[in-house]
Each structure stands twice: as C-alpha cells, then as structure tokens.
Amino acid sequence: MTSSLLIEQLLNGVQFGVMLFLMSAGLTLVFGIMNFINLAHGSLYMIGAFAGAATQAATGSFLLAVVAAPLAGAVAGLALERGLFQRFYARDHLDQVLVTFGTILALNEATRIVFGLTPLRMNLPDALAGHVEIIPGVPYPTFRLVILGVGLAVAALLYVVIMRTRIGMWVRAGASDRPIASAMGVNVPLVFAALFGVGAALAGLAGVMAGPILSVQVGMGEPILILALVVTVIGGIGSIRGAFVAALLVGIVDTFGRILLTPALGGMAIFMMMAAILAFRPKGLFPAHG
Amino acid sequence: MRIVLAPALALTLLSSAAFAADPVKIGFLSTFSGPSGQLGQELLDGFNLALEQNGKTIGGRPVEVIQGDDQAKPDVGRQVADKMIEQNKAQILTGINFSNVMLAVAKPALDAGAFIVSSNAGPSQYAGAQCNPHFFAASFQNDTASEAMGVYLTAKGVKKVYLLAPNYPAGKDFLAGFKRTYKGQIVGETYTTFGQLDYAAEIAQVRAAAPDAVYFFYPGGMGINFVKQYDQAGLKNSAPLYGPSFSLDQTVLPAIGDAAVGAYASAFWAETMDNPQSRKFVADFEARYHRIPSSNAAVAYDTARILDVAATAIGGKIEDKAAFRKALETVKFTSLRGNFAFNANHYPIQDFYLAQIAKDAKGRPVMAIREKIDTGHQDAYVGQCKMAAD
Incomplete structure (x- = not known):
C-alpha cells in the first residue's frame, strides 16, 4: 500500500467515524443519562433523510434540506418522547426495547405509506458534487470533507456545551447520578425532553448528511443503528467523549478491516474489537457512570 | 353410510x-x-x-x-x-x-x-x-447477464477489470459468470459485507489498481450507495462501471439519478427495447x-x-x-x-444487449440499448440437466 493510499484510507476511516459519531451522540446521551434504550433512534435518522429529500424535491435547495432534517428529527423525537417513551423510563430495559422496536416497525410502515418503497434521491449542489485533490493525485469527494467538517463542528459544540455550561453540568450530573441530580433541583423531565430532542435532531442531521451518499429508503436506519450501538457500547454509555473516540476507532478499524482482511473477517473486525475492549473495560473506554 | x-x-x-x-x-x-x-x-x-x-x-x-x-x-x-x-x-x-x-x-x-x-x-x-x-x-439463469458482459468486454479488448459484489451466494454467482467468459486480466476482486453502506475504502482500492473497467453486482440499496459514491469519487470516466441490468434498472435508477449516467448494463430487456x-x-x-x-x-x-x-x-x-x-x-x-x-x-434461450444509462426526453435516467451482445444465449448448466419424464 502506497503512502498516499494509506492516507486516503485513513481519511476514509475518520470520515466514516465522524458520520457514525453524528448518529451515536444522541443515542449515547439518551441511553446514558435517561437509562433508556432507544432502538428507534435509527428511525429518527430515516425521518431526517426523508424530510431532507422531500424538502429538496419541493424547493430545490440543499441548504433548506439540511435545515429541515434536524427540525423534523427533533419534532418527531419530541412527539415520541412526550407521547410514548416517557411512560417507559421507569420500566425495565426489555419493555423499552419492545416499545422502541415496535416504533421502528410502525415508522417504517408509515414512511412506506407516505413515500412508497422506491428509494428517493438527494442531489448535491454543484459546488459540493465534485472532488478536491487534497492529497496529490488523489481526488477526494468534496461532500465527504463537508461531512467531516460538520461532524467535527458538532463534536466541538457538544463538548463546549457539556463541559462548559450549566446545562451541560446538569447533563453530566444526571449521567453520573440521576437521583442526586434531581434531589439537587434539576428539573429532570424537562432536561430529559430537551436532551431527547437534541439527540433526535442530531439523528436527523446525520440522516440528511447521509442522503447524498446513501440510499434514502425505508429501513435505512437499522443497519446504521447497529453500528451506532457498537460505538455507544465501546465508548462507554453516556459519554460524548467516549462516543467520539469510539466512532473514530470503529470507522478506522472497519475501513482497514475491509481492505486488509478476508470479507468475512473484515465484516467482523469491529465486533472483535468490541469484544476485546469489553473484556478489559467492561463499561467501555470512558464510562460516564463511576 | x-x-x-x-x-x-x-x-x-x-x-x-x-x-x-x-x-x-x-x-x-x-x-x-x-x-x-x-x-x-x-x-x-x-x-x-x-x-x-x-x-x-x-x-x-x-x-x-x-x-x-x-x-x-x-x-x-x-x-x-x-x-x-x-x-x-x-x-x-x-x-x-x-x-x-x-x-x-x-x-x-x-x-x-x-x-x-x-x-x-x-x-x-x-x-x-x-x-x-x-x-x-x-x-x-442468474449467471447469464454476467456471462454476456464478459463476452462483450472481451470482444471490446478491455484488458483490466476490477470486480465487486456482496459476499453472498448470488454475488459469487454473478462474478463467477463474468469470469467464465471474460478473457482479460482481473486486477482485483472484492467481496463486501452484505448490506454494507459505505464503499469509500473499496473505491480507493479500485483507484489504486487503475483498471480499465469495473464490473459490479450490487442489488437494491447497496447499488444505489455504491454508484453514487463511485461517481462522487470521480472515477466514472477513467474506469467506467459495467453491471448486470439488475444493478442499474428502474428499481434503483430514480434514486441514483445522474450519478448512473454513462454506466453500462448487460440486459435481456430494457425500457427502451425497440419492438x-x-x-x-x-x-x-x-x-x-x-x-x-x-x-x-x-x-x-x-x-x-x-x-x-x-x-x-x-x-x-x-x-x-x-x-x-x-x-x-x-x-x-x-x-x-x-x-x-x-x-x-x-430456462430461457434469449438475446443479450448492451445498454448505457442515458436520460430520456423527460430527463429521467433510463437504460438505452446500444448493441446486441449475444443471440440465443444459453446458460452454462443445461448440459448437466437430465430432464425426467412425467
């Protein structure tokens, strides 16, 4: 492998990892802080992608699509949280898995009824459709660099909010000890709803950023949800920093696993890594709970 | 009683x-x-x-x-x-x-x-x-569209081909069918996990191998992802895409859009069929x-x-x-x-055509038939069949 190919593949791995981070950030917050397993997180990603594609089809604007998708994700997420999921916070994980799995099926079917089974298309504006030669002789798709930039910006923003603001302090307090945090006067239902909304908006954003690269179709949320769960578990449930590091790890290991190992082994590489990490650190790399 | x-x-x-x-x-x-x-x-x-x-x-x-x-x-x-x-x-x-x-x-x-x-x-x-x-x-028969494309690329003198398919039985059948009739050099053969989303790593390997053409079989959503990403990587002109019609038909073309234009498919039927x-x-x-x-x-x-x-x-x-x-x-x-x-x-005896993805009068991508590849193509298995009487 030449060094420019090595660098290109490294870039591919980081870019894929950043994409996964966008998906995992909301999932790990909801799982870690609210102790709620939301399998329907992938459906919010799908809703974001469809909202983006529909907005672009109606207005012709990619920028509007990027604005509409997180909004649609947040609205759908809040509606689900207020209408259904909040009743399950006190229930055990099996009940939560069942209700959110049922939600996946219902949302997939609803999307099929509204949009049909033919996958939708999202076009890139000309400025983003091409490629740039960041490594000499290796044109790299511009839009993938945009994803990289957006993902890093979201990571930085989340870091600042969570580590440097009062809201972030509540979130961290809730993550490490929920009863004490509410005893100290944190309005837990409000923080939870807001947090769920932010997580859903991030899933919607991930959906619209994936739209021009991946197929916008019913059921698109499930394969990526599995990867996001792997990231969440490796990173330590509830830890944004953990999710970021784990997402990059998964992206890079998956990329190099695919090109260096046999197909069967390459597909398993990230799961073998997960098993190895959990064997030594059962709570993940950066556990939020002590 | x-x-x-x-x-x-x-x-x-x-x-x-x-x-x-x-x-x-x-x-x-x-x-x-x-x-x-x-x-x-x-x-x-x-x-x-x-x-x-x-x-x-x-x-x-x-x-x-x-x-x-x-x-x-x-x-x-x-x-x-x-x-x-x-x-x-x-x-x-x-x-x-x-x-x-x-x-x-x-x-x-x-x-x-x-x-x-x-x-x-x-x-x-x-x-x-x-x-x-x-x-x-x-x-x-599953292999036949790939066999036809192998015949075509051999006849055209295309020397180096890179192969891609999902790692499952039909993926292997399609590539095996291609290799059965293609006489040039295979410079790379990649099987990806079924249902894989991102193909950036594989596409980078294709670029490094510098083939004259890429033959791929990705049905459904996998094909949509692959063709879009291949186009964004800017490889479509240096190494054009060839596939069986199933990778480039109307179940996926509306979702792929312009990214598919210019790609080639081997087809026994296309929406532009002239009869x-x-x-x-x-x-x-x-x-x-x-x-x-x-x-x-x-x-x-x-x-x-x-x-x-x-x-x-x-x-x-x-x-x-x-x-x-x-x-x-x-x-x-x-x-x-x-x-x-x-x-x-x-199983059928039928003709195969080379089609290229082009836009129709309304700007929609369609498979436009360019030429006939093979007349009366039969599958490779008919010799093994001893058909029983009733």
Whole structure:
C-alpha cells in the first residue's frame, strides 16, 4: 500500500467515524443519562433523510434540506418522547426495547405509506458534487470533507456545551447520578425532553448528511443503528467523549478491516474489537457512570 | 353410510367435470416488506397488468391470485408456500425474487404437485442437476447477464477489470459468470459485507489498481450507495462501471439519478427495447402505475403471458400436468424480450444487449440499448440437466 493510499484510507476511516459519531451522540446521551434504550433512534435518522429529500424535491435547495432534517428529527423525537417513551423510563430495559422496536416497525410502515418503497434521491449542489485533490493525485469527494467538517463542528459544540455550561453540568450530573441530580433541583423531565430532542435532531442531521451518499429508503436506519450501538457500547454509555473516540476507532478499524482482511473477517473486525475492549473495560473506554 | 357417500361422490365427479370454469389458482410469493419490498411490488404490478389486459383469465378460466410475503426469508417463504398449496390449493407458484427463498420453497412445492414458473429467481441448481419437469424459469439463469458482459468486454479488448459484489451466494454467482467468459486480466476482486453502506475504502482500492473497467453486482440499496459514491469519487470516466441490468434498472435508477449516467448494463430487456409489444407494455405500465417499469416487471408480465398462452393451447386444462408441461416447453408467445424459448432445462434461450444509462426526453435516467451482445444465449448448466419424464 502506497503512502498516499494509506492516507486516503485513513481519511476514509475518520470520515466514516465522524458520520457514525453524528448518529451515536444522541443515542449515547439518551441511553446514558435517561437509562433508556432507544432502538428507534435509527428511525429518527430515516425521518431526517426523508424530510431532507422531500424538502429538496419541493424547493430545490440543499441548504433548506439540511435545515429541515434536524427540525423534523427533533419534532418527531419530541412527539415520541412526550407521547410514548416517557411512560417507559421507569420500566425495565426489555419493555423499552419492545416499545422502541415496535416504533421502528410502525415508522417504517408509515414512511412506506407516505413515500412508497422506491428509494428517493438527494442531489448535491454543484459546488459540493465534485472532488478536491487534497492529497496529490488523489481526488477526494468534496461532500465527504463537508461531512467531516460538520461532524467535527458538532463534536466541538457538544463538548463546549457539556463541559462548559450549566446545562451541560446538569447533563453530566444526571449521567453520573440521576437521583442526586434531581434531589439537587434539576428539573429532570424537562432536561430529559430537551436532551431527547437534541439527540433526535442530531439523528436527523446525520440522516440528511447521509442522503447524498446513501440510499434514502425505508429501513435505512437499522443497519446504521447497529453500528451506532457498537460505538455507544465501546465508548462507554453516556459519554460524548467516549462516543467520539469510539466512532473514530470503529470507522478506522472497519475501513482497514475491509481492505486488509478476508470479507468475512473484515465484516467482523469491529465486533472483535468490541469484544476485546469489553473484556478489559467492561463499561467501555470512558464510562460516564463511576 | 351409502346415503352419505353418494352426494359426496356426485360432488367430486361434478367438480372434476366442471374444472374448466374453476379458477386457476396462482400463488404469488414474493418480497413485499422490508428494504426489498419494492421488488415484490414491481413483479406483482407487471404480472397483474398482463392479467388485467387478458380480462383476468388464464387459458380462458378466471384467475385467483393468492399473494404472499416471504419477507426475504427462506423459512418464511417455505411456510407461506406450504399454506398456499395446502390450504389455498395453489396450482402454480410464481413471484419469488430471491434465489435462497426459491431453493427453500421449490422442492416441497414441486413434491406437492405444484408447478413453479419463476418470474425472477433463476438459481443454478434447477438449471443443472436438479432440473425438474414442473420447474420453469421464465426469467433468466442468474449467471447469464454476467456471462454476456464478459463476452462483450472481451470482444471490446478491455484488458483490466476490477470486480465487486456482496459476499453472498448470488454475488459469487454473478462474478463467477463474468469470469467464465471474460478473457482479460482481473486486477482485483472484492467481496463486501452484505448490506454494507459505505464503499469509500473499496473505491480507493479500485483507484489504486487503475483498471480499465469495473464490473459490479450490487442489488437494491447497496447499488444505489455504491454508484453514487463511485461517481462522487470521480472515477466514472477513467474506469467506467459495467453491471448486470439488475444493478442499474428502474428499481434503483430514480434514486441514483445522474450519478448512473454513462454506466453500462448487460440486459435481456430494457425500457427502451425497440419492438411493438415492449413499447406498448412500457406505455401501459406508465399509464397504470406512473413510473417506468423495470426488467422485473417486464419478466413478470412475460410470465403471465406464458401461463396464458400455454394454458390456452390445452383448453385451460392445466390439471393435466403432462399436457401443461408440454405446452409450457413449446410455448410460442410474443415476448417483450423479442426472441424467447425454453431450453431443455426449462430456462430461457434469449438475446443479450448492451445498454448505457442515458436520460430520456423527460430527463429521467433510463437504460438505452446500444448493441446486441449475444443471440440465443444459453446458460452454462443445461448440459448437466437430465430432464425426467412425467
């Protein structure tokens, strides 16, 4: 492998990892802080992608699509949280898995009824459709660099909010000890709803950023949800920093696993890594709970 | 006792004597749910269009279509097929789109006395040693589109080809079919995890190998992802994409859009096929369903035509299995594909064309036929088939 190919593949791995981070950030917050397993997180990603594609089809604007998708994700997420999921916070994980799995099926079917089974298309504006030669002789798709930039910006923003603001302090307090945090006067239902909304908006954003690269179709949320769960578990449930590091790890290991190992082994590489990490650190790399 | 039996006996006699008026029962088993659900709908729409144009009859008898969803799972397909045959008394099974579902369903269905006339899946097993008097594939043998593309790229003198497919049986079959006829150099062969989303790493490997062409088989959403990402990587001009029509047909083209324009497909039928029956079919299908039909719909349409023409030839008496088999083997109908005949193994002998993705008058991407690759193409397994008598 030449060094420019090595660098290109490294870039591919980081870019894929950043994409996964966008998906995992909301999932790990909801799982870690609210102790709620939301399998329907992938459906919010799908809703974001469809909202983006529909907005672009109606207005012709990619920028509007990027604005509409997180909004649609947040609205759908809040509606689900207020209408259904909040009743399950006190229930055990099996009940939560069942209700959110049922939600996946219902949302997939609803999307099929509204949009049909033919996958939708999202076009890139000309400025983003091409490629740039960041490594000499290796044109790299511009839009993938945009994803990289957006993902890093979201990571930085989340870091600042969570580590440097009062809201972030509540979130961290809730993550490490929920009863004490509410005893100290944190309005837990409000923080939870807001947090769920932010997580859903991030899933919607991930959906619209994936739209021009991946197929916008019913059921698109499930394969990526599995990867996001792997990231969440490796990173330590509830830890944004953990999710970021784990997402990059998964992206890079998956990329190099695919090109260096046999197909069967390459597909398993990230799961073998997960098993190895959990064997030594059962709570993940950066556990939020002590 | 005698009193009870007599009416029952009379009823049995009456019903067998009156079979010409009984409906022909067709089990339409396909994938209607999940990410591949679009395929089942496409097949059913094509099949139903032919039935509607025929006054909802097969061989002069009314038709009862029993629809079933296999959920793309062999075990589910097997259960639904069993129910269709035992409870609904389906006489003919069709619609199956996944070869692994077909392999699970075919043996018990054939043993129970049903005919299978496949409108899509064409596994090699039933083309070769396991060929069966009551199994027909009106569609294609899985390997043939790849074989045709191998013939074409060899004839064009394309020297270096890179191969990509998902790591599952059909993916391996398609690439094996290509390698069977392609005489140039294979500079890379990559199998990816089934359902993989991101292909950036594989595309970087393709660029590094610098092939003259890429031959790929990615059905459904995988193909949409791959072709879009390949275009964004800027490789489309230096290493053009070639695939079987299933990777570039109307089930995926609307979602891929301009990224597919310029890619090549080997096809036994395309929406631009220049014969009167095909032009009429495309126009009727668009008027009825408001989209361009894919080759899946075209083959399902042909399947319904085959059933009707064969059944009509024997006066609708498909219960006479030997006669129906003979009528199917020798069926003469105006196929959307032009030349069509069943081979000794009950798989098609048909022509293959090279198509290129171009835009139609309304700016939609379509498969435009460029030239004929092969006339009367037969699959590679027919020699292994020793077709049993009835």
